[in-house]
Amino acid sequence: MNRPPIPHPHESAGADASAGPSPLPSGPTLTLTSRTGPGHTVVTVEGPIDYHTSPQLLGHLQSKALQQTPLVVLDLSQVGFCDSSALGAFVEVFRRRSEAGLRLALVGLQADVRRVMELTRLVDVLPLHDTVADALAES
Numbered sequence: 001m002n003r004p005p006i007p008h009p010h011e012s013a014g015a016d017a018s019a020g021p022s023p024l025p026s027g028p029t030l031t032l033t034s035r036t037g038p039g040h041t042v043v044t045v046e047g048p049i050d051y052h053t054s055p056q057l058l059g060h061l062q063s064k065a066l067q068q069t070p071l072v073v074l075d076l077s078q079v080g081f082c083d084s085s086a087l088g089a090f091v092e093v094f095r096r097r098s099e100a101g102l103r104l105a106l107v108g109l110q111a112d113v114r115r116v117m118e119l120t121r122l123v124d125v126l127p128l129h130d131t132v133a134d135a136l137a138e139s
Helices: 054-061 085-100 109-121 132-139
Strands: 032-037 038-045 071-077 101-108
Touching: 032 054, 038 054, 054 085, 071 085, 071 132, 085 101, 101 132
Parallel strands: 038 071, 071 101
Antiparallel strands: 032 038
């Protein structure tokens, strides 16, 4: 008895096998908004920063446009969650900017995000401020 072939899990039932598997969903993304002022750029982040979204954040913060900005203020007031990959991204950007003589400031940490920063003692390493105005006043 001839049975029809079982389709590959990533193919629809009549898909051309030569086309290959369909791409998997890309996952969540962040909303990143930048505002540039004299000597600084404020990057507002909306959404969770985790394994799926931290590459997007890193790409934005390491863009050519921000590489020459003396101060980047990362507004995290719309971020309710971050995991270890987010912390790694913060440290990496801070390190690279410091080595280049540039600064990074994080502002607006929500309680859960601040708690993670406290538990990992990053509050002693990264420059944290309550508001964008506080970060800009220090510059």
